[in-house]
Amino acid sequence: MIQVPPARPGQSxxxxxxxxxxxxxxxxxxxxDRMAEFSSAxxxxxxxxxxxxxxxxxxxxxxxxxxxGQCVQKVGEAEALAWGGVPDILVSNEVVGDAKLARLLxxxxxxxxxxxxxxxxxxxxAERAADAAGxxxxxxxxxxxxxxxxxxxxxxxxxxxAQRIAGSPHLIFGGLQAYxxxxxxxxxxxxxxxxxxxxxxxxxxTVEQLRQxxxxxxxxxxxxxxxxxxxxxxxxxxxxxxxxxCFMDSDYALNLDRxxxxxxxxxxxxxxxxxxxxxxxxxxxxCDAGHKAYGVDSGLPQVWRRxxxxxxxxxxxxxxxxFTPETTAPKLGEKLRLVPSHxxxxxxxxxxxxxxRRGRVExxxxxxxxxxxx
Numbered sequence: 001m002i003q004v005p006p007a008r009p010g011q012s013x014x015x016x017x018x019x020x021x022x023x024x025x026x027x028x029x030x031x032x033d034r035m036a037e038f039s040s041a042x043x044x045x046x047x048x049x050x051x052x053x054x055x056x057x058x059x060x061x062x063x064x065x066x067x068x069g070q071c072v073q074k075v076g077e078a079e080a081l082a083w084g085g086v087p088d089i090l091v092s093n094e095v096v097g098d099a100k101l102a103r104l105l106x107x108x109x110x111x112x113x114x115x116x117x118x119x120x121x122x123x124x125x126a127e128r129a130a131d132a133a134g135x136x137x138x139x140x141x142x143x144x145x146x147x148x149x150x151x152x153x154x155x156x157x158x159x160x161x162a163q164r165i166a167g168s169p170h171l172i173f174g175g176l177q178a179y180x181x182x183x184x185x186x187x188x189x190x191x192x193x194x195x196x197x198x199x200x201x202x203x204x205x206t207v208e209q210l211r212q213x214x215x216x217x218x219x220x221x222x223x224x225x226x227x228x229x230x231x232x233x234x235x236x237x238x239x240x241x242x243x244x245x246c247f248m249d250s251d252y253a254l255n256l257d258r259x260x261x262x263x264x265x266x267x268x269x270x271x272x273x274x275x276x277x278x279x280x281x282x283x284x285x286x287c288d289a290g291h292k293a294y295g296v297d298s299g300l301p302q303v304w305r306r307x308x309x310x311x312x313x314x315x316x317x318x319x320x321x322x323f324t325p326e327t328t329a330p331k332l333g334e335k336l337r338l339v340p341s342h343x344x345x346x347x348x349x350x351x352x353x354x355x356x357r358r359g360r361v362e363x364x365x366x367x368x369x370x371x372x373x374x
Contacts, residue, residue: 002351003350003351003352004017005352005364006018006020006352006354007020007354007361007364008361008364009361009362009363009364010360010361011360011361012359012360012361013273013335013356013359013360013361014335015361016273016335016354016356016361018273018274018275018288018289018335019272019273019274019288019289019292019293020272020273020350020352020354021270021271021272021273021346021347021349021350021352021353021354021367022270022271022272022273022337022353022354022356023247023269023270023271023353023354023355023356024267024268024269024270024271024356024357025269025355025356025357025362025363026357026358027267027268027269028246028247028269028270028355029061030266030267031245031246031247031248031266031267031269032061032062032065032246033065034245034265034266035048035065035228035242035245035246035266036065036066036067038228038229038232039066039067039232039240040066042232042233044231044232044237044238044239044240045067045068045238045239045240046062046066046067046068046239046240046242047067047068047069047070047071047090047221047239047240047241048062048067048070048071048241048242048243048245048246049070049071049072049073049092049224049241049242049243049244050070050071050072050077050081050243050369051071051072051073051074051077051243051344052243052244052246052247052343052344052347053243053246053247053347053367054077054080054347054348054367054368054369054370054372055084055353055365055366055367055368055369056080056081056083056084056085056086056368057084057365057366058246058365059081059084059086060084060085060086062246063086068088068239069086069087069088069089069090069112070086070088070089070090071089071090071091071092071221071241071243072089072090072091072092072093072369073091073092073093074091074093074369074372074373074374075091075095075100075103075104075374076369076372076373076374077369077372078091078104078107078111078113079103079107079372080368080369080372081111081368081369082107082110082111082113083110083368084368086111087111087112088111088112089107089111089112089113089114090113090114090115090116090140090221091104091113091114091115091116092116092140092142092177092179092221092241093115093116093150094115094116094117094118094119094122094142094150095115095122096122096125098125098128098129100374101115101125101126101128101129102129102132102133104129104137105129105130105132105133105135105137106133108133108135108137109135112138113137113138114137114138114139114140114174115137115138115139115140116139116140116141116142116150116177117139117140117141117142117161117165118141118142118143118144118150118151118152118161119152119161120161120164123139123161123164123165123168123171126139126170126171127168127170127171130168130170130171131170135170136170136171136172137170137171137172138171138172138173138174139165139171139172139173139174140173140174140175140176140177140219140221141158141161141162141165141173141175141176141177142176142177142178142179143158143176143177143178143202143203143206145178145179145180145198145199145200145202145203145222146180146182146183146195146198146199146202147179147180147181147182147183148182149181151177154202154203154205154206155202155205155206155209156209158176158206158209158210159206159209159210159213159215162210162215163213163215166215173215174218174219175217175218175219175220175221175238176203176206176207176217176219176220176221177221177222178199178200178202178203178220178221178222178237179221179222179223179224179241180195180196180199180222180227181224182195183195183196183199183224183226183227184224184225184226184227184252185226185251185252185254185255186226186255187254187255187256188256189255189256189257189258189263190258192226192227192230192255193230195227196227196230196231196234197230197234199222199231200230200231200234200235200236200237203220203222203234203236203237204234204235204236207220207236218238219238219239220236220237220238220239221237221238221239221240221241222237222239222240222241223237223239223240223241223242224241224242224243224244225242225243225244225245225248225252225266226252226255228240228242228245243344244343244344245265245266246269247268247269247270247343247347248266248267248268248269248270248343249268249270249298249339249340249341249342249343249346250298250299250301250302250339250340250341251298251299251341251342253268253339268304268339270339270340270343270346270347271304271337271338271339271340272289272293272294272301272337272338272340272346273335273336273337273338273354274287274288274289274293274319274335274336274337274338275287275288275333275334275335275336276321276330276331276332276333276334276335276336277318277332278332279329279330279331279332283322283323283324283325284320284321284322284323285309285320285321285323285329285330286318286319286320286321287318287319287321287336287338288317288318288319289301289314289319289338290314290315290316290317290318290319291314291315291316292316292317292349293319293346293349294338294340294341294346294349295340295341295342295344295345295346295348295349296314296341297341297342297345298341298342299341300312300313300314300319300341301319301338301339301340301341302338302339302341303321303336303337303338303339304336304337304338304339305337306336308323308324308326308327308328309321309322309323309327309330309336310322310323311338319338321336347367347370348367348370348371349370350367350370351366351367351370352364352365352366352367353365353366353367
Protein backbone atom coordinates (compact mmCIF):
# COMPACT_ATOMS: atom_id res chain seq x y z
CA MET A 1 0.00 0.00 0.00
CA ILE A 2 1.30 3.46 -0.89
CA GLN A 3 2.10 5.64 2.09
CA VAL A 4 -0.18 8.60 2.81
CA PRO A 5 1.49 11.80 1.55
CA PRO A 6 3.10 13.42 4.60
CA ALA A 7 2.46 17.01 3.48
CA ARG A 8 0.79 19.22 0.93
CA PRO A 9 2.15 22.21 -0.98
CA GLY A 10 1.93 25.45 0.93
CA GLN A 11 2.44 23.95 4.38
CA SER A 12 5.39 24.93 6.55
CA UNK A 13 8.15 22.41 7.20
CA UNK A 14 6.91 22.25 10.79
CA UNK A 15 3.58 20.89 9.54
CA UNK A 16 5.09 17.92 7.68
CA UNK A 17 4.06 14.59 9.20
CA UNK A 18 7.05 12.45 10.16
CA UNK A 19 9.13 10.51 9.42
CA UNK A 20 9.35 12.11 5.98
CA UNK A 21 11.89 12.26 3.17
CA UNK A 22 12.64 15.95 2.61
CA UNK A 23 14.53 17.53 -0.28
CA UNK A 24 15.96 21.02 0.16
CA UNK A 25 15.15 22.31 -3.33
CA UNK A 26 17.70 25.14 -3.34
CA UNK A 27 20.55 22.76 -2.49
CA UNK A 28 19.20 20.10 -4.87
CA UNK A 29 19.03 22.48 -7.84
CA UNK A 30 22.49 23.84 -7.05
CA UNK A 31 23.85 20.28 -7.14
CA UNK A 32 22.22 19.57 -10.50
CA ASP A 33 23.57 22.81 -11.95
CA ARG A 34 27.07 22.16 -10.61
CA MET A 35 27.34 18.69 -12.14
CA ALA A 36 25.92 19.97 -15.43
CA GLU A 37 28.70 22.57 -15.45
CA PHE A 38 31.36 19.91 -14.90
CA SER A 39 29.93 17.79 -17.71
CA SER A 40 29.71 20.70 -20.15
CA ALA A 41 33.23 21.94 -19.39
CA UNK A 42 34.79 18.49 -19.75
CA UNK A 43 32.93 17.46 -22.89
CA UNK A 44 32.04 14.16 -21.18
CA UNK A 45 28.35 13.24 -21.18
CA UNK A 46 26.41 12.82 -17.95
CA UNK A 47 24.17 9.78 -17.49
CA UNK A 48 23.09 10.05 -13.83
CA UNK A 49 22.40 6.91 -11.85
CA UNK A 50 18.72 6.68 -10.97
CA UNK A 51 19.28 3.98 -8.35
CA UNK A 52 19.85 6.99 -6.09
CA UNK A 53 16.65 8.93 -6.71
CA UNK A 54 14.32 6.32 -8.30
CA UNK A 55 12.24 9.13 -9.79
CA UNK A 56 11.26 10.05 -13.38
CA UNK A 57 10.62 13.58 -12.11
CA UNK A 58 14.22 14.00 -10.99
CA UNK A 59 15.45 12.28 -14.16
CA UNK A 60 13.69 14.91 -16.25
CA UNK A 61 15.20 17.70 -14.13
CA UNK A 62 18.65 16.24 -14.84
CA UNK A 63 18.00 15.80 -18.55
CA UNK A 64 16.76 19.37 -18.90
CA UNK A 65 20.26 20.31 -17.75
CA UNK A 66 21.91 18.25 -20.48
CA UNK A 67 22.07 14.68 -19.14
CA UNK A 68 21.92 12.20 -22.04
CA GLY A 69 19.81 9.64 -20.18
CA GLN A 70 19.77 7.61 -16.99
CA CYS A 71 21.40 4.52 -15.51
CA VAL A 72 19.58 1.95 -13.43
CA GLN A 73 20.56 -1.33 -11.80
CA LYS A 74 17.30 -3.24 -12.18
CA VAL A 75 14.73 -3.85 -14.90
CA GLY A 76 12.01 -2.66 -12.51
CA GLU A 77 13.80 0.68 -12.18
CA ALA A 78 14.02 0.90 -15.98
CA GLU A 79 10.28 0.27 -16.22
CA ALA A 80 9.44 3.03 -13.73
CA LEU A 81 11.59 5.52 -15.64
CA ALA A 82 10.41 4.51 -19.11
CA TRP A 83 6.76 4.65 -18.05
CA GLY A 84 7.57 8.11 -16.70
CA GLY A 85 8.78 9.28 -20.11
CA VAL A 86 12.56 8.94 -19.74
CA PRO A 87 13.75 8.18 -23.30
CA ASP A 88 17.24 6.69 -22.85
CA ILE A 89 18.05 4.11 -20.15
CA LEU A 90 21.09 1.92 -19.52
CA VAL A 91 20.81 -1.01 -17.14
CA SER A 92 24.41 -0.74 -15.96
CA ASN A 93 24.26 -4.27 -14.62
CA GLU A 94 23.86 -7.85 -15.80
CA VAL A 95 20.28 -9.07 -16.28
CA VAL A 96 19.82 -12.84 -15.94
CA GLY A 97 16.51 -14.62 -16.53
CA ASP A 98 14.24 -14.86 -19.56
CA ALA A 99 11.36 -13.06 -17.84
CA LYS A 100 13.51 -10.05 -16.94
CA LEU A 101 14.99 -9.85 -20.44
CA ALA A 102 11.51 -10.01 -21.99
CA ARG A 103 10.42 -7.12 -19.77
CA LEU A 104 13.47 -5.11 -20.80
CA LEU A 105 12.83 -5.73 -24.50
CA UNK A 106 9.21 -4.72 -24.06
CA UNK A 107 10.40 -1.28 -22.96
CA UNK A 108 12.29 -0.75 -26.21
CA UNK A 109 9.03 0.28 -27.86
CA UNK A 110 8.87 3.44 -25.74
CA UNK A 111 12.51 4.11 -24.85
CA UNK A 112 16.05 3.40 -25.96
CA UNK A 113 17.33 0.68 -23.62
CA UNK A 114 20.67 -1.06 -23.17
CA UNK A 115 22.11 -3.69 -20.83
CA UNK A 116 25.50 -5.02 -19.71
CA UNK A 117 27.03 -8.50 -19.95
CA UNK A 118 30.18 -10.14 -18.65
CA UNK A 119 29.67 -13.72 -19.89
CA UNK A 120 28.92 -15.46 -23.18
CA UNK A 121 25.81 -17.14 -21.74
CA UNK A 122 24.35 -13.70 -21.08
CA UNK A 123 24.99 -12.76 -24.72
CA UNK A 124 23.15 -15.85 -25.89
CA UNK A 125 20.20 -15.13 -23.61
CA ALA A 126 20.02 -11.51 -24.80
CA GLU A 127 20.08 -12.77 -28.41
CA ARG A 128 17.14 -15.08 -27.79
CA ALA A 129 15.13 -12.36 -26.05
CA ALA A 130 15.78 -9.81 -28.80
CA ASP A 131 14.90 -12.34 -31.50
CA ALA A 132 11.67 -13.28 -29.73
CA ALA A 133 10.73 -9.61 -29.36
CA GLY A 134 11.61 -8.80 -32.97
CA UNK A 135 13.90 -5.98 -31.85
CA UNK A 136 17.61 -5.21 -31.64
CA UNK A 137 19.14 -4.63 -28.21
CA UNK A 138 22.19 -2.52 -27.40
CA UNK A 139 24.62 -4.45 -25.17
CA UNK A 140 27.70 -3.17 -23.34
CA UNK A 141 30.53 -5.35 -22.07
CA UNK A 142 31.27 -4.76 -18.41
CA UNK A 143 34.95 -5.01 -17.56
CA UNK A 144 36.44 -5.40 -14.11
CA UNK A 145 38.60 -2.30 -13.62
CA UNK A 146 39.63 -3.24 -10.08
CA UNK A 147 36.43 -3.38 -8.04
CA UNK A 148 36.39 -7.19 -7.98
CA UNK A 149 32.64 -7.49 -8.40
CA UNK A 150 31.07 -7.95 -11.84
CA UNK A 151 32.94 -7.65 -15.11
CA UNK A 152 34.96 -9.75 -17.52
CA UNK A 153 38.71 -9.13 -17.53
CA UNK A 154 39.85 -6.18 -19.68
CA UNK A 155 41.67 -6.82 -22.93
CA UNK A 156 41.19 -10.01 -25.00
CA UNK A 157 38.35 -11.55 -22.91
CA UNK A 158 36.34 -8.33 -23.24
CA UNK A 159 37.14 -8.07 -26.95
CA UNK A 160 35.95 -11.63 -27.53
CA UNK A 161 32.60 -10.85 -25.88
CA ALA A 162 32.26 -7.64 -27.90
CA GLN A 163 32.87 -9.56 -31.13
CA ARG A 164 30.13 -12.06 -30.22
CA ILE A 165 27.72 -9.16 -29.64
CA ALA A 166 28.71 -7.37 -32.85
CA GLY A 167 28.30 -10.58 -34.84
CA SER A 168 24.71 -11.10 -33.75
CA PRO A 169 21.88 -9.96 -36.05
CA HIS A 170 19.80 -9.15 -32.96
CA LEU A 171 22.33 -7.24 -30.84
CA ILE A 172 24.32 -4.02 -31.13
CA PHE A 173 27.70 -3.58 -29.46
CA GLY A 174 27.19 -0.46 -27.35
CA GLY A 175 30.56 -0.06 -25.66
CA LEU A 176 32.16 -0.72 -22.28
CA GLN A 177 30.94 -0.42 -18.71
CA ALA A 178 33.99 0.42 -16.57
CA TYR A 179 32.74 1.44 -13.12
CA UNK A 180 34.90 1.21 -9.99
CA UNK A 181 32.46 1.27 -7.08
CA UNK A 182 34.91 0.82 -4.22
CA UNK A 183 36.89 3.87 -5.34
CA UNK A 184 33.99 6.20 -4.59
CA UNK A 185 34.59 6.10 -0.84
CA UNK A 186 38.37 6.04 -0.65
CA UNK A 187 38.87 9.01 1.64
CA UNK A 188 42.12 10.55 0.39
CA UNK A 189 41.98 12.30 -2.99
CA UNK A 190 45.35 10.87 -4.02
CA UNK A 191 44.01 7.35 -3.46
CA UNK A 192 40.94 7.98 -5.58
CA UNK A 193 43.02 9.52 -8.34
CA UNK A 194 45.48 6.60 -8.38
CA UNK A 195 42.79 3.92 -8.49
CA UNK A 196 40.86 5.65 -11.28
CA UNK A 197 44.07 6.10 -13.28
CA UNK A 198 44.45 2.32 -13.15
CA UNK A 199 40.80 1.82 -14.14
CA UNK A 200 41.17 4.22 -17.06
CA UNK A 201 44.30 2.37 -18.22
CA UNK A 202 42.34 -0.92 -18.33
CA UNK A 203 39.55 0.76 -20.30
CA UNK A 204 41.95 2.52 -22.67
CA UNK A 205 43.80 -0.69 -23.46
CA THR A 206 40.53 -2.51 -24.15
CA VAL A 207 39.25 0.27 -26.42
CA GLU A 208 42.48 0.13 -28.43
CA GLN A 209 42.25 -3.64 -28.79
CA LEU A 210 38.63 -3.30 -29.94
CA ARG A 211 39.77 -0.87 -32.62
CA GLN A 212 42.43 -3.33 -33.73
CA UNK A 213 39.70 -5.85 -34.58
CA UNK A 214 37.56 -3.22 -36.30
CA UNK A 215 35.10 -2.41 -33.52
CA UNK A 216 34.24 1.13 -32.50
CA UNK A 217 33.45 1.70 -28.83
CA UNK A 218 30.66 4.31 -28.71
CA UNK A 219 30.41 4.40 -24.90
CA UNK A 220 32.92 3.99 -22.10
CA UNK A 221 30.80 4.50 -19.00
CA UNK A 222 31.57 4.68 -15.32
CA UNK A 223 32.52 7.21 -12.70
CA UNK A 224 30.63 8.23 -9.60
CA UNK A 225 30.15 11.08 -7.19
CA UNK A 226 33.46 10.36 -5.47
CA UNK A 227 35.66 10.09 -8.54
CA UNK A 228 34.01 11.76 -11.55
CA UNK A 229 36.69 14.50 -12.00
CA UNK A 230 39.28 11.81 -12.68
CA UNK A 231 37.18 9.90 -15.20
CA UNK A 232 36.29 13.18 -16.92
CA UNK A 233 39.99 14.08 -17.21
CA UNK A 234 41.11 10.64 -18.37
CA UNK A 235 40.41 11.09 -22.07
CA UNK A 236 38.84 7.62 -22.26
CA UNK A 237 35.48 7.85 -20.47
CA UNK A 238 32.62 9.19 -22.59
CA UNK A 239 29.82 9.02 -19.98
CA UNK A 240 29.78 9.65 -16.24
CA UNK A 241 27.28 7.72 -14.11
CA UNK A 242 27.31 9.68 -10.83
CA UNK A 243 24.11 9.41 -8.81
CA UNK A 244 24.45 10.55 -5.20
CA UNK A 245 25.65 14.06 -6.13
CA CYS A 246 22.05 15.27 -6.43
CA PHE A 247 21.38 14.55 -2.72
CA MET A 248 24.65 13.70 -0.93
CA ASP A 249 24.91 11.92 2.42
CA SER A 250 27.14 11.86 5.47
CA ASP A 251 29.38 9.08 4.09
CA TYR A 252 30.31 11.03 0.96
CA ALA A 253 30.93 14.04 3.21
CA LEU A 254 33.87 12.09 4.69
CA ASN A 255 35.81 12.21 1.40
CA LEU A 256 38.79 14.60 1.56
CA ASP A 257 40.47 16.90 -0.94
CA ARG A 258 44.24 17.29 -1.33
CA UNK A 259 44.45 19.69 1.59
CA UNK A 260 42.81 17.16 3.90
CA UNK A 261 39.57 19.13 4.11
CA UNK A 262 36.16 17.66 3.36
CA UNK A 263 35.25 17.84 -0.32
CA UNK A 264 32.63 20.56 -0.68
CA UNK A 265 31.63 20.24 -4.34
CA UNK A 266 27.97 19.47 -3.60
CA UNK A 267 25.53 20.49 -0.87
CA UNK A 268 23.52 18.27 1.44
CA UNK A 269 20.01 18.23 -0.04
CA UNK A 270 18.35 15.07 1.32
CA UNK A 271 17.05 14.73 4.87
CA UNK A 272 14.86 12.53 6.99
CA UNK A 273 12.58 14.82 8.96
CA UNK A 274 11.77 13.44 12.39
CA UNK A 275 9.85 14.50 15.50
CA UNK A 276 11.00 14.28 19.12
CA UNK A 277 8.39 11.95 20.61
CA UNK A 278 9.72 11.33 24.13
CA UNK A 279 11.90 13.03 26.74
CA UNK A 280 11.33 10.53 29.54
CA UNK A 281 14.99 9.78 30.33
CA UNK A 282 17.57 12.39 31.43
CA UNK A 283 19.96 13.42 28.65
CA UNK A 284 18.03 11.45 26.04
CA UNK A 285 15.45 12.40 23.44
CA UNK A 286 13.62 9.77 21.41
CA CYS A 287 12.62 10.60 17.85
CA ASP A 288 10.12 8.78 15.61
CA ALA A 289 12.69 7.73 12.96
CA GLY A 290 14.38 4.37 13.46
CA HIS A 291 15.73 1.65 11.20
CA LYS A 292 12.61 1.75 9.02
CA ALA A 293 13.32 5.41 8.22
CA TYR A 294 16.94 5.33 7.00
CA GLY A 295 19.72 3.03 5.85
CA VAL A 296 22.40 2.30 8.45
CA ASP A 297 24.87 0.29 6.33
CA SER A 298 27.25 3.28 6.47
CA GLY A 299 26.38 4.28 10.02
CA LEU A 300 23.66 6.17 11.84
CA PRO A 301 22.43 9.52 10.53
CA GLN A 302 23.68 12.83 11.90
CA VAL A 303 21.50 15.59 13.28
CA TRP A 304 21.70 18.46 10.79
CA ARG A 305 23.46 21.56 12.11
CA ARG A 306 23.16 20.36 15.72
CA UNK A 307 26.63 19.08 16.69
CA UNK A 308 25.42 19.14 20.30
CA UNK A 309 22.95 16.34 19.50
CA UNK A 310 24.05 12.82 18.57
CA UNK A 311 22.05 9.87 17.34
CA UNK A 312 23.48 7.06 19.44
CA UNK A 313 21.21 4.16 18.57
CA UNK A 314 18.09 3.08 16.78
CA UNK A 315 15.44 0.38 16.85
CA UNK A 316 12.68 -0.23 14.34
CA UNK A 317 10.60 2.86 15.15
CA UNK A 318 12.79 4.89 17.52
CA UNK A 319 15.99 6.89 17.31
CA UNK A 320 18.00 7.71 20.45
CA UNK A 321 19.37 11.25 20.54
CA UNK A 322 21.83 11.98 23.33
CA PHE A 323 22.58 15.44 24.73
CA THR A 324 24.52 16.85 27.67
CA PRO A 325 23.32 19.12 30.49
CA GLU A 326 25.04 22.05 28.76
CA THR A 327 23.03 21.46 25.58
CA THR A 328 19.83 23.24 24.64
CA ALA A 329 17.65 20.15 24.98
CA PRO A 330 15.31 19.31 22.11
CA LYS A 331 11.68 19.91 23.01
CA LEU A 332 8.89 17.36 22.88
CA GLY A 333 7.33 17.71 19.41
CA GLU A 334 10.36 19.50 17.95
CA LYS A 335 11.21 18.66 14.32
CA LEU A 336 14.81 17.76 13.45
CA ARG A 337 16.48 17.06 10.13
CA LEU A 338 18.63 13.92 9.99
CA VAL A 339 21.39 13.48 7.41
CA PRO A 340 21.35 9.86 6.18
CA SER A 341 24.68 8.06 5.93
CA HIS A 342 23.70 6.42 2.61
CA UNK A 343 21.09 8.12 0.46
CA UNK A 344 20.19 5.24 -1.89
CA UNK A 345 18.70 2.74 0.62
CA UNK A 346 17.18 5.61 2.60
CA UNK A 347 15.20 6.80 -0.44
CA UNK A 348 13.95 3.26 -1.00
CA UNK A 349 12.03 3.38 2.30
CA UNK A 350 9.66 6.14 1.12
CA UNK A 351 6.86 6.64 -1.41
CA UNK A 352 7.14 10.44 -1.44
CA UNK A 353 9.69 13.21 -1.63
CA UNK A 354 8.63 16.42 0.09
CA UNK A 355 10.29 19.33 -1.73
CA UNK A 356 10.94 22.23 0.64
CA ARG A 357 12.20 25.69 -0.19
CA ARG A 358 13.07 28.11 2.59
CA GLY A 359 10.84 26.38 5.12
CA ARG A 360 7.78 25.95 2.90
CA VAL A 361 6.54 22.80 1.12
CA GLU A 362 6.67 23.45 -2.62
CA UNK A 363 5.98 20.03 -4.15
CA UNK A 364 5.57 16.29 -3.62
CA UNK A 365 7.13 13.74 -5.98
CA UNK A 366 6.49 9.98 -5.97
CA UNK A 367 9.46 7.65 -5.49
CA UNK A 368 8.22 5.67 -8.48
CA UNK A 369 10.88 2.93 -8.48
CA UNK A 370 10.74 2.26 -4.75
CA UNK A 371 11.25 -1.43 -3.98
CA UNK A 372 12.07 -2.33 -7.60
CA UNK A 373 14.53 -5.11 -6.79
CA UNK A 374 13.89 -7.26 -9.88
